[in-house]
Amino acid sequence: MLLINIDHVGIAVHDLEAALAEYDRQYRVHPMHREVVESQGVEEAMIAVGGSHIQLLAPLAEDSPVGKFLEKRGEGLHHIAYAVADIEAALAHLRTEGVRLIDEEPRIGGGGARIAFVHPKSLAGTLIELVESP
Ligand code: CMX
Ligand code: CO
Numbered sequence: 001m002l003l004i005n006i007d008h009v010g011i012a013v014h015d016l017e018a019a020l021a022e023y024d025r026q027y028r029v030h031p032m033h034r035e036v037v038e039s040q041g042v043e044e045a046m047i048a049v050g051g052s053h054i055q056l057l058a059p060l061a062e063d064s065p066v067g068k069f070l071e072k073r074g075e076g077l078h079h080i081a082y083a084v085a086d087i088e089a090a091l092a093h094l095r096t097e098g099v100r101l102i103d104e105e106p107r108i109g110g111g112g113a114r115i116a117f118v119h120p121k122s123l124a125g126t127l128i129e130l131v132e133s134p
Helices: 016-027 065-073 087-096
Strands: 005-012 033-037 042-049 052-059 076-083 114-118 128-132
Touching (some): 005 065, 087 114, 087 128
Parallel strands (some): 005 052
Antiparallel strands (some): 005 076, 033 042, 042 052
């Protein structure tokens, strides 16, 4: 299993417009991509930083993963996403190692990428997303 790079770092926010305005004011950066991903219950904005991205995430509903996270912990770091070449092989490997998966099969995420989440209780309280770009 090879982690190619950090595809993005996900940050949960209450208000996407307000967060983007602050990124612009403080760092003069703008989103290259915005998308509502109904299947994940989020509206997301991708800001390119070097070879990677910051993914700002605002919930579409209170009972969505990001909605629950905000209620429990407030705004902040939500997940780290690693790019992998073969997501099926990566999931098969983690399954063999007894790692607790959230997604047994890849789903379609933002930008049409195939994604899968690994439970934060599996490794240092960190929610991990695997991404295979199209
Ligand atoms: N990072 C670290 N820990 C987290 C977490 C996160 N993002 N989200 C929840 N947890 C912890 C909680 O604090 C809680 O810990 P304790 O038991 O110690 O209190 C535990 O996990 C269970 O949390 P919960 O509030 O009961 O939430 P659920 O179990 O219902 O859901 C999770 C947690 C990770 C399974 C769910 O958020 C999930 O399925 N996430 C994957 C999908 C997702 O996050 N989509 C949005 C991003 C989309 C994208 O990147 O494109
Ligand atoms: Co993500």
